[in-house]
Amino acid sequence: MSSTASAPVQATGAAARPMPGTLRLFWRSFAENRGAVLGLSITLVLIVVALLADVVAPHSPIEQFRDNFLTPPVWAQGGTARFLLGTDDVGRDILSRLIFGARLSLLIGIAVVALSLAVGTVLGLLAAFAGGFVDVAIMRMMDIVLVFPSLLLAIVIVAILGPGLFNAMIAVAIVTLPSYTRLTRAAALSELARDYVTATRCAGAGPLRLMFNTVLPNCVAPLIVQATLGFATAILDAAALGFLGLGAQPPTPEWGTMLAGALQFYQRAWWVLAFPGLAILLTVLAFNLFGDGLRDALDPKLRR
Amino acid sequence: MLRYLLRRIGMIVPTFVAVTFLSFMLIRLVPGDPIEVRAGEHGVPPERLAEFRHQFGLDQPLWKQFLDYEAQLLHGDFGTSIVTQDSVLHAFFQLFPATIELSVCAILFAVLVGMPLGVIAAVKRGSGFDYGLMGISVTGASMPIPWWGLMMILIFSVALGWTPVSGRISDAYFIDPVTGFMLIDCWWSDDAGACTSAASHLILPTIVLGTIPLAVVARMTRSAMLEVLSEDYIRTARAKGLGGLRVVVIHALRNALIPVVTVIGLQVGSLLSGAILTETIFSWPGVGHWLIESIQRRDYPVLQGGTLLIATLVMLVNLGVDMTYGFLNPRIRR
Amino acid sequence: MPLLEIRNLSVEFPTARGVFRAVDGLEMTLDAGEILGVVGESGSGKSVTMLAVMGLIPYPGRVRADVMRFDGTDLLGLSPRQRRSLVGKDIAMVFQEPMTSLNPCYTVGWQIGESLRAHNAVPKSAVRDRVIELFRQVGIPAPETRLRAFPHQLSGGMNQRVMIAMAISCNPRLLIADEPTTALDVTIQKQILDLLISLQRERGMALALITHDMGVVAETAHRVQVMYAGQMVEEQRTDALFAAPRHPYTAALLDALPERAVGHARLPTIPGTVPGIDDRPAGCLFNPRCRFTTERCVAEPPPLAGPAGARARCHYPLDAPVAVTA
Numbered sequence A: 001m002s003s004t005a006s007a008p009v010q011a012t013g014a015a016a017r018p019m020p021g022t023l024r025l026f027w028r029s030f031a032e033n034r035g036a037v038l039g040l041s042i043t044l045v046l047i048v049v050a051l052l053a054d055v056v057a058p059h060s061p062i063e064q065f066r067d068n069f070l071t072p073p074v075w076a077q078g079g080t081a082r083f084l085l086g087t088d089d090v091g092r093d094i095l096s097r098l099i100f101g102a103r104l105s106l107l108i109g110i111a112v113v114a115l116s117l118a119v120g121t122v123l124g125l126l127a128a129f130a131g132g133f134v135d136v137a138i139m140r141m142m143d144i145v146l147v148f149p150s151l152l153l154a155i156v157i158v159a160i161l162g163p164g165l166f167n168a169m170i171a172v173a174i175v176t177l178p179s180y181t182r183l184t185r186a187a188a189l190s191e192l193a194r195d196y197v198t199a200t201r202c203a204g205a206g207p208l209r210l211m212f213n214t215v216l217p218n219c220v221a222p223l224i225v226q227a228t229l230g231f232a233t234a235i236l237d238a239a240a241l242g243f244l245g246l247g248a249q250p251p252t253p254e255w256g257t258m259l260a261g262a263l264q265f266y267q268r269a270w271w272v273l274a275f276p277g278l279a280i281l282l283t284v285l286a287f288n289l290f291g292d293g294l295r296d297a298l299d300p301k302l303r304r
Numbered sequence B: 001m002l003r004y005l006l007r008r009i010g011m012i013v014p015t016f017v018a019v020t021f022l023s024f025m026l027i028r029l030v031p032g033d034p035i036e037v038r039a040g041e042h043g044v045p046p047e048r049l050a051e052f053r054h055q056f057g058l059d060q061p062l063w064k065q066f067l068d069y070e071a072q073l074l075h076g077d078f079g080t081s082i083v084t085q086d087s088v089l090h091a092f093f094q095l096f097p098a099t100i101e102l103s104v105c106a107i108l109f110a111v112l113v114g115m116p117l118g119v120i121a122a123v124k125r126g127s128g129f130d131y132g133l134m135g136i137s138v139t140g141a142s143m144p145i146p147w148w149g150l151m152m153i154l155i156f157s158v159a160l161g162w163t164p165v166s167g168r169i170s171d172a173y174f175i176d177p178v179t180g181f182m183l184i185d186c187w188w189s190d191d192a193g194a195c196t197s198a199a200s201h202l203i204l205p206t207i208v209l210g211t212i213p214l215a216v217v218a219r220m221t222r223s224a225m226l227e228v229l230s231e232d233y234i235r236t237a238r239a240k241g242l243g244g245l246r247v248v249v250i251h252a253l254r255n256a257l258i259p260v261v262t263v264i265g266l267q268v269g270s271l272l273s274g275a276i277l278t279e280t281i282f283s284w285p286g287v288g289h290w291l292i293e294s295i296q297r298r299d300y301p302v303l304q305g306g307t308l309l310i311a312t313l314v315m316l317v318n319l320g321v322d323m324t325y326g327f328l329n330p331r332i333r334r
Numbered sequence C: 001m002p003l004l005e006i007r008n009l010s011v012e013f014p015t016a017r018g019v020f021r022a023v024d025g026l027e028m029t030l031d032a033g034e035i036l037g038v039v040g041e042s043g044s045g046k047s048v049t050m051l052a053v054m055g056l057i058p059y060p061g062r063v064r065a066d067v068m069r070f071d072g073t074d075l076l077g078l079s080p081r082q083r084r085s086l087v088g089k090d091i092a093m094v095f096q097e098p099m100t101s102l103n104p105c106y107t108v109g110w111q112i113g114e115s116l117r118a119h120n121a122v123p124k125s126a127v128r129d130r131v132i133e134l135f136r137q138v139g140i141p142a143p144e145t146r147l148r149a150f151p152h153q154l155s156g157g158m159n160q161r162v163m164i165a166m167a168i169s170c171n172p173r174l175l176i177a178d179e180p181t182t183a184l185d186v187t188i189q190k191q192i193l194d195l196l197i198s199l200q201r202e203r204g205m206a207l208a209l210i211t212h213d214m215g216v217v218a219e220t221a222h223r224v225q226v227m228y229a230g231q232m233v234e235e236q237r238t239d240a241l242f243a244a245p246r247h248p249y250t251a252a253l254l255d256a257l258p259e260r261a262v263g264h265a266r267l268p269t270i271p272g273t274v275p276g277i278d279d280r281p282a283g284c285l286f287n288p289r290c291r292f293t294t295e296r297c298v299a300e301p302p303p304l305a306g307p308a309g310a311r312a313r314c315h316y317p318l319d320a321p322v323a324v325t326a
Helices: A002-016 A022-031 A033-053 A094-130 A132-147 A151-162 A166-190 A195-202 A207-241 A255-262 A268-298 B004-030 B033-039 B047-054 B062-076 B088-123 B127-143 B144-160 B182-189 B192-229 B232-239 B243-280 B288-297 B298-326 C046-054 C081-087 C108-118 C124-139 C158-168 C188-201 C216-222 C237-243 C246-254 C295-299
Strands: C004-015 C018-030 C035-039 C062-064 C067-068 C091-094 C175-176 C206-211 C224-228 C231-237
Touching: A002 A151, A022 A033, A022 A268, A022 B144, A033 A094, A033 A268, A033 B127, A094 A132, A094 A151, A094 A166, A094 A207, A094 A268, A132 A166, A132 B004, A151 A207, A151 B004, A151 B088, A151 B243, A151 B288, A151 B298, A166 A207, A195 A207, A207 A255, A207 A268, A207 B243, A207 C216, A255 A268, A255 B144, A268 B127, B004 B062, B004 B298, B033 B298, B047 C295, B088 B127, B088 B182, B088 B192, B088 B288, B088 B298, B127 B192, B144 B243, B182 B192, B192 B243, B192 C175, B232 B243, B232 C046, B243 B288, B243 B298, B288 B298, B288 C067, C004 C046, C018 C046, C018 C231, C035 C046, C035 C216, C046 C175, C062 C231, C091 C158, C108 C124, C108 C158, C124 C158, C158 C188, C175 C188, C188 C206, C188 C216, C206 C216, C216 C237, C224 C237, C224 C246, C231 C237, C231 C246
Parallel strands: C035 C206, C035 C224, C091 C175, C175 C206
Antiparallel strands: C004 C018, C004 C062, C004 C067, C224 C231
């Protein structure tokens, strides 16, 4: 039986070695996963589109074409090549709004992930290093956050801070905080038990150096995966808040807000609803696929 | 088992107090003075405001107010709606069965469809079925619920006319809310038409709310089954000459159930998040719909009381999941 | 007619880097009532061979053989249903890791009863009594209460007794014991081994004892097969093998026994490891580790040669007159 184990053992050994070839090996095992490559490709396209929104978009996202209310997409009857995906109820080009919306969605993802990742990592490290009361206090706080359904808590936070894109991002960041904190704490605790940490400590490293230079780099892999998946959650949650009228406010071309705007017309103009939602789905799917692929490539234990 | 239970309950108490503190602070943090909101925007003389403040105890120090609030909660007073003047607790329990009905249907849908699919995918790992299911599963988990719900309405209700657009039952029927669970009430009323109507109103919301749990359950079942199927005791079961189905269901699934049940339990929070959106889309008269309305009307006592009640329920459900876990896994029993 | 007869068995596993052949051209015969010791290092294909007999090679492994017969029945031609009625009843197996080989979710009594029920070995009402009787036979004290224990509540030795009880529950004619004592404490090892031997004697079943411990073989087996890298390299009667091993690998294994190494300053070892998928040598598979390797050993794989029942896979068997100029 042990003969069959020879292949994975070798692969693991290769991935764990921090050699110049590590990146290439990592890429090889990542590229094996077709879904992950697809996710990465969509993500890259999305980033390019978002960066070049001004160049790529055929129209301004907020310009209202007064004689083109609810124009269907180009392939449907009554569609025109001027508005490839049609226009909404006040004559704005949906494609252009989607393109500028990509910019917003990525911005939301980056801001939310950066915020909750930074705070969560520090809290998690603190809990792991300090132990005792600090540990209990931090982890209890996270448990309390987790007791609320995430969307409900986000709604409550937005109710306190007032609606708007910025406040919605803060709300989502708070809601997603526990996963980073828990992850960092767990990873740091398991690293702290290792001999190399003891060795560094014996060499006289201070607690801050121990925290950030010694332990943190070894907890990075799961955090990267969580951050990628967190991107997807952030975009999804922000869109839900936008849909409920608590996120970005019109006329901001945020995808969730666009869905809310479509509510009154979608039964006669399906394209007003279909495309923004499809954009959300595709983006979230891309980050989820990418994140899953990263996890499989980074974590040899989970590899098939 | 009893000691484990008591310890678990003991752990809940401080969490609960902290949650009540958060909900206590909520009403004080939201923009707008609750007294001014309550008194309306007409010019009210300042003495009268001060009188109100005293009446509601708002001139007391914060810690005293908090203790009063705790005492109120212990007496079952979760606040009063500004808009309807109705007790929050009363309104909650009137609306909650609708949410439970929808959530239970969604979870059942997710488990009954997702678990067999996950088991089949694990048994046939690497097959086209496996890849297809995992592709669908990650798509389902990425689904923006509002869009998904509206698209379903657009296709099945508007274009095909198969299912109703919103609500719990057709206006043509009046069903006395005995239990609050529409299906059960219809069953008792012996009205076949009402039953059909209630069931047809449930289909789309169930699918929409069940989509993400379905994706998660299918995926989790698959990976748990893959792990269990490579265990030594599965080989032992096969070496006994047991049938394939018996090995998969009796020996593997029973063990795979432990992580799957945990995951289903953890889904309760996200299920309620989904319920808020689903109820809003389908005008489903449950607590999610109610809370969103309360925000739009700035009815903060409802938001406060409702949030607290939901958080309490999530805590209780988590406790229940832990108990089930203990029951399923003989190793942590005793 | 032998009870178990295998000719030219091969088991292959496709891997990312090509097909791995875990068992290669294996021959084996086992008579009723005989104890066969199958010896080899880990990775030599002993367990895989036995799993192939049981039909337990996991997907995507492939099993091929010219002949694989149990009591005249072609094991490869069986339908899954026919195989299931044979496996667990006439052929039973005891595994290496008693702690993980029992399902943690069910009581040990239930798990043995399941075997009885699956093969309708006794009437339903008699299952419990039969389980208690089996517990007695394998030396588990207080069977009535142990019946309701979960595997995690018992020790490794106890669990292995449970596994043995389960294996003998339907009176098998062939019992395969795959390193039954490896995972146990040394003091328990002897007890389990004695139990297996006494059960074998009482019931007259055939016993295939897989082990990497030559000492275990010396005390128990009638006949020995030595395996190396998926091939059988030598077979002999136990006494003959210990007296005059013919394959250099067998000789090296015997030299590594502490009892035989008296006089050496250090215990002799065999340098290197069993070849895996990447380092399978040309010619004789043992040539990189053999003391007597010649050019011929590197160039051409040796056939299994010698008198029936005492064959060896070597160009230069040790008892043959040395007629080479190497």
